[in-house]
Amino acid sequence: MTERKTDIGPPHYGQFLHPVIKANYGKWKYHEIIEPGVLLHVSETGDKIYSVRVGSPRLVSTDFVREACDIADKHSQGYFRFTSRHNMEFFLTDLAQLPALKADLAAKGLPIGGTGHSVTSIVHTQGWVHCHTPAIDASGIVKAVMDDLFEYFGSHELPAQVRLALACCLNMCGAVHCSDIAICGVHRTPPKVLHDKLRHLCEIPTTIASCPTGAIRPHPDKSLKSVIVNEERCMYCGNCYTMCPAMPCFDAEKGGIAILVGGKVSNSKTPPAFSRLAIPWIPNNPPRWPEVVAAIRKILTKYAEGANKWERVGEWIERIGWERFFEVCDIPFTFQHIDDYKFQAYDTYRTSMHFKF
Amino acid sequence: MTERKTDIGPPHYGQFLHPVIKANYGKWKYHEIIEPGVLLHVSETGDKIYSVRVGSPRLVSTDFVREACDIADKHSQGYFRFTSRHNMEFFLTDLAQLPALKADLAAKGLPIGGTGHSVTSIVHTQGWVHCHTPAIDASGIVKAVMDDLFEYFGSHELPAQVRLALACCLNMCGAVHCSDIAICGVHRTPPKVLHDKLRHLCEIPTTIASCPTGAIRPHPDKSLKSVIVNEERCMYCGNCYTMCPAMPCFDAEKGGIAILVGGKVSNSKTPPAFSRLAIPWIPNNPPRWPEVVAAIRKILTKYAEGANKWERVGEWIERIGWERFFEVCDIPFTFQHIDDYKFQAYDTYRTSMHFKF
């Protein structure tokens, strides 16, 4: 066996660049979107490259990747890439090659789209496939929602791009906090302290420090070497469970899904913005989560109907006002919508007469 | 002596209403401003009332009030009022009476103005005349600033109304927190604990609780029955001194004046807004505070030059950007401008690429 290598880092990207990309690196002049999913980039040298964007479930098998490689070998000179939202992109140097590529993709059931004013792939997380804190599954909900919104993946019919993301718990690995529409798994039960396990598994000071609301205190019975939870102050974030496995907060029926809306990341027109709570809870209903699918379609449809050209979801809502958003989407406004989390609450007050009836 | 009366409350305003006002109560149709300081209100009945607005130092003698009464008796049928910003208003039923009123006011050195796009009277506080916590005087600075801005009191030359306010300490009795331009007295020395006095004068738990930053702790030497201040965490708010006179934080040289800008109260166009720190410190320089006067004139002038029609100071700054405001007003940007006060700081971050060089 060879000497053990460490800290070599990833391979240099240089060896993975398609020849046309390598030749025109840093020289691109402009782009066009020929049709949904098909980008054209034109270089100052006059060179052109076509990129074909293709959806993927992200949670895949090695065979899936090998099949993508087969396609790339056949159509894309053995190069391809993934996007920051987990789509694949194949490169063509001639538009005439497109029909053949399309045919092969169709044969594999792989959709083309995700560019421009579309719904592109949903950034998401592990869920029940591989994580220990989820309130919900990830891939299953994504599949159900994308099946429903499929028409929007391969078209440019929306007023602007719409970015969905899913996180299966409040850790928000899907970074749903800045998405046009965000799906977030939420627990609704305070942790049950398993005193017997806790004393062996957990460090008490770290466990106490993990609680954002200070709901955890040392157990008054010192001999137990455990903690107690002030359930009234617990908002089920699960952070104590992350630090201490003896504090599970799962409940099959009470767990569920919150929908947040109106976040964004780009600086185009308006600055980046957080997603805001639209629906505090929808039941967790596998295998196809019909209530979640319906809620998202409703919001997306109302947005598509109501938004001005170029308006992202959040820009649309800011223009019509949140009171109208809840009205047109027929979403009841609840105590949960009103921020009561420490310092953040302060800035969400309506401190003006600027409201509508 | 008659029986002791209590809890009778103030007299009913009904007895203080000018006859035309009484007759047209609730029936007013529209108003005009005939000239700076002179309002006309027209009733649905066709009745008219002219109101002449007159500046006052607010801090006055009984004789001053009697002289105002003389004027009201002569010109205003024995009625007059004060505004929410401490100006006086005399009532005329006929515009022909205006010149005579003007002459009498001029003789007393009382200016007419404060309406429309003017600088009206500065809401202010006690200062050295009557309070125990001020960092600065109130009436003196107001006099100096109003002398300088006098041209703007009696004219409508500004892009919009400009409201100034002054508070002599962070208690902000002048409610300067929402003014176009705010003058605020600031201390810059942590309290000196007078241990001998403290034990007799102050309740230790209340004193500790009074500190917003938690800088005060019980004195380690319990026998002293006093407190100590962690000077690094003290931001000189003076609240401990309010609760405990044994903790003075005055310093003749370090105390001074902060200028805040861009606040407003009305809902017109934009919602009410807090004033924001423009200049963290200007020396406290009686009797005429030339640096303060100059700083305010500079801001006002730059605003008058740069603002669009109808734009309040804060609306102007928001449009051009704070980076431009500091530039055009030639105000250095310092660490003090960056919020570091607990939960409020969070919302003042620049979390976007929306900035100018």
Add this chain to the structure above:
Amino acid sequence: MHKTPLLDQLESGPWPSFVTDLKRAAAKKPQTADLLGLLERSYVDKITHWKHGGIVGVLGYGSGIIGRYTDLPDEFPGCEHFHTIRVNHPSAWMYTTKALRELMDIWDEHGSSVLNMHGSTGDIIFLGTRTEELEPCFAKLTEKGWDLGGSGSAFRSPSCCIGPARCEWAMYDTLEACYELTQEFQFDLHRPSYPYKYKLKLSGCPNDCVAAVARADCSVIGVWKDDIRIDQSAVQAYAGGELKPRGGATKYDKLDIQKDVVELCPTQCMSWDGKTLKINNRECNHCMHCINLMPQALRPGTERGAAFLLGSHAPILEGAQLSWVIVPFMEMEKPFDNLKELMSNIAEWWSEHGKNRERVGELILRLGMRSLLEAIGVEPAPQQVRIPRANPFFFWYQSDFDAEAKGRRYDTRQGFVR
């Protein structure tokens, strides 16, 4: 008379001089002469010479008087005691000269002859008297129909804009409401029994001419629900320049209806084709801008009332706050029982939970809005928030689960339990 070379420099200049005026009073009153001397000393030392007030007051009252003593009693004996008397002003600061002269006579007799017209909360502020003068002065005041204002951890003297007395935009009777509420809370005004001060200001419309939203825990601001009334011919007159913008309050000659009005409407709910001004009233947020610019063409609707906002105060303790919409619309009819009840309920919740020197706005931040809303029986409404929460850290109560179990979804509008 003390020498006042620094203060003398404040006698020049066009703005009326408080120094000149104080000198008049000082000529008559030795204590006021001392006040001038003391003030001059502060101008030299750049430091205040007033000490903390001890507790002084009139019999049975815990408020209305601020005790004040100088730290230089030997040099300025007239200022040894120099207490403030807060006299509750009448609604909208309206007076007859007769009433004012009576007040001045009382103050000449019992105090320094120096006063503020008015204090920043609204009271008439008599500045400077001795402890032994308090009770006689109070007796004279009540005899003439006046009473003390608030101070300390009490209800404070409410104030209101001129409203229906002389303004076309008053959506309710601010003066009467101010009077009624002042009377209703007399006990709490004079006997500090709250965790901290509790202020009320009433503005007739969203222009908020008493700065209620910024300066009063309880901010009552008039608003209409129906359509802005438009006089199209007057709009034409503004467009043509026959009518002056903003009633003549500006240096601008004439309005560009499109640029000045339509494009600055914050909700973009107006349109103008050069002839007719249209407003999509459902989307109007009552900002007043268009009405302010064209007072003869536009008038608020006729279905009127007020919004109730809660919580504003200056920075002490945790930072300044603006008031928060609690009830977006309430009827405002005499005797304003709904407002009285609401304010009492709020004070009750606050008194129960508030810490010493914790304003009601701070308590809301500490306990959460739901705690207040449930206690006072107000339902959640999107008008209460500028924007819903961004964080996912929200609570569920048993009542929510109960509602859910009854098939009411998680919806607290339906599932609402007091």
Add this chain to the structure above:
Amino acid sequence: MHKTPLLDQLESGPWPSFVTDLKRAAAKKPQTADLLGLLERSYVDKITHWKHGGIVGVLGYGSGIIGRYTDLPDEFPGCEHFHTIRVNHPSAWMYTTKALRELMDIWDEHGSSVLNMHGSTGDIIFLGTRTEELEPCFAKLTEKGWDLGGSGSAFRSPSCCIGPARCEWAMYDTLEACYELTQEFQFDLHRPSYPYKYKLKLSGCPNDCVAAVARADCSVIGVWKDDIRIDQSAVQAYAGGELKPRGGATKYDKLDIQKDVVELCPTQCMSWDGKTLKINNRECNHCMHCINLMPQALRPGTERGAAFLLGSHAPILEGAQLSWVIVPFMEMEKPFDNLKELMSNIAEWWSEHGKNRERVGELILRLGMRSLLEAIGVEPAPQQVRIPRANPFFFWYQSDFDAEAKGRRYDTRQGFVR
């Protein structure tokens, strides 16, 4: 094979099915068949069946592996150990098929054959292997030129947008910067030594296609300083409809330059008279909107670099944050020493002061921005704040007074002391 009636329902519908794909892998691998069975069980129970991971890893590394075990090892023995291996991806997720096939072979040999392309931080995520496979798998990976990504309280695998490789708007070489920085911080990437995770994302322009501002403690976003380059004839072509808005990304036929571009410019610094488009570049805030809509007519300037923003993260512990502008403009030239130094300095300050599991953004909130800026030698600049503070609660340091004493006013720009 376990029965999976619920999961089977996710095989229909037009979006590619992960279930169908997992079944392919399950057919070859018993542990993956167990994974499917376990997942089906979660679909029935509506609860996860994964337990906390113990500490597992490869020799000398503290990160790159997430230990994972099922709570039903008897029923699903293949999932008893089911650890994650994070493989650091190449810049901009570019591959040759050759390299990918090699990776897939390794994973077929040593794991479940199930993976994520890619994980949310950017890594290639190999999902599911046994402890004893870790070391051999790692050896194979490094042999082929791959290394592990970050996990735990370590530097995390940086990622970047496609930038200069295929985008006309890249203001610096995102791919090279990503590679350079990944190499620079290899030690910290593999050996958790920070208070918590530390992420870096690099976007070539303010469109921020890797969501750097929201998802990375260190967010490096390209920007230009000089003028937007305008091709007026192309503007005409957009106005005339010959060129499609946003390069064809929409359903809209043609641009109304005034309405779609000029009026939506957030700084209102553009004008259009039907012939010429003008930009007051000094007031432009680089939002990209106009450029986005007319990629053939407008191009960013040529004086290029990046802004450095700091602090974003998801809601744990105190609520989500977006990154804050720290350095509005920095040169971005290979080997990016300035960026390396800045990031090291920040990490040093954070490591010194941060509590366990306190992200750097939270530490800034706790200690105040000045503490950071002074530690890393960055001067205060108005670009760092959206708006200055509203509260008057600010501190003064002795260095400020010293500067003042030297006649430098209170100005910390002049009086700035490291």
